[in-house]
Amino acid sequence: MLKTLLVSCLVIASTLVLAKVKDDGSHIQPDNYYPRVKMVTSMGDIIVELDRTRAPITVNNFLRYVDKRSYEDTIFHRIVPDFVVQGGGYDTNFVEKPSFGKIINESGNGLKNSMYNITMARQDDPHSATRQFFFNMNNNDSLDPGRNWGYTVFGSVVEGYEVLDKMAEVKTDFDPKYGWSDVPVEQVILRKVIVLPPV
Secondary structure, three states: OHHHHHHHHHHHHHHHHHHHOOOOOOOOOOOOOOOEEEEEEOOEEEEEEEOOOOOHHHHHHHHHHHHOOOOOOEEOOEEEOOOEEEEOOEEOOOOEOOOOOOOOOOHHHOOOOOOOEEEEOOOOOOOOOOOOEEEEOOOOHHHOOOOOOOOOEEEEEEEOHHHHHHHOOOOEEEEOOOOEEEEEOOOOEEEEEEEOOOO
């Protein structure tokens, strides 16, 4: 009887521990509402402050990819001057990286697609964002929610504006192999993303 009781208690305790440890990014600096990350790129470093108060699902999702080192050696595959610098989805061989699945659109959080803010990329389906993100290189009001769903802003650049400015000026061209426009002629690489200690 006592042995059965002990086993039951261990099973319950183990279940509770497992339930608490989520693998959705929420375990990364869980008490920090504004975690910062450093993006180490082939053109310099960018520091981004994420906003968990306005976009908790999106921030946790992004941090999960960072935690798994899944952004390492990916490319900024789409650069449109005065519009966006987009990346996070493909490796240097243009192979699409695996995703954890789609997340809920949080574009109605009050954050705007303003210059140097970071936003989730998505397809036409408003809830189709997975891992790709972009930096706004202008005040892109057309990407904010209105009559239709917008694009979820989840943070802003706090250092490295000049790096993004340089990225936005690189030469791009149409890539006939993939049928994409605005592909940098010389690859712009995201070498790694590091979660910084709380400030």
